[in-house]
Amino acid sequence: GLEIDTDSAVISQSGEAIPGLYAAGEVAGGVHGNNRLGGNSLLDCVVFGRVAGKACAKYMLGDAMKDTDLKELSGGGLSGSVQASKNAGGSYEDNMNSSAAPAGAAPAAGAAAPVKKEKKEKKAAAGGGGFTREEVAKHTTKGDCWVILRDQVLDVTSFL
Structure with missing residues (x-):
């Protein structure tokens, strides 16, 4: 970001x-x-x-x-009360490092069905070839950052 x-x-x-x-x-x-x-x-x-x-x-x-x-x-502020659940407490961070998901937990976002068709993206820079979203996703550091904008792969490293 x-x-x-x-x-x-x-x-x-x-x-x-x-x-x-x-x-x-x-x-x-x-x-x-x-x-x-x-x-x-x-x-x-x-x-x-x-x-x-x-x-x-x-x-x-x-x-x-x-x-x-x-x-x-707002004409004097908002009024009302909020009751926390008796099961409230902790946070998602409590279980971040455990290998097993807590009982009743929803599947992770990454566990969604795989994309059936790979979409090739056009590189904005001259002489570029096609890139998959997975290839672009590997470039996420401050020193090497790519984004997809309007079906074009842009290297925004110099902007950061």
């Missing part, structure tokens, strides 16, 4: 924030360090989405931006 700062501004290769470019949700990486196991949670998307929205509005409106309060906007 894209590296962001505390205001959700996208960080360039030189380490500086790119003025006016903000990111949140699944496109934003590095929020939790190198832990990419679960992607970004819904809470991350909401929190950093709000941060990005506020920073973007501040960038566009400057001093004309007025601070708002969610309690004010």
Whole structure:
């Protein structure tokens, strides 16, 4: 994902924030360090989405931006209560390193039926051949990162 700062501004290769470019949700990486196991949670998307929205509005409106309060906007805040299940507790991380799945656990996402037909992708760079999604999936490090966009394989390593 894209590296962001505390205001959700996208960080360039030189380490500086790119003025006016903000990111949140699944496109934003590095929020939790190198832990990419679960992607970004819904809470991350909401929190950093709000941060990005506020920073973007501040960038566009400057001093004309007025601070708002969610309690004010909702007419006094939301009310209600949440009851946790008596079975609540722990987290998915509790069983991450165990070899056996917990009783009653759903099958892992990777256990889905295999794709029947391999789709060849076109490489964006000149002189490229065809690549499968599996081949592209091997290029996921900061020093070697490929993505598929509109059925073309793009090497975005230099962008990171």
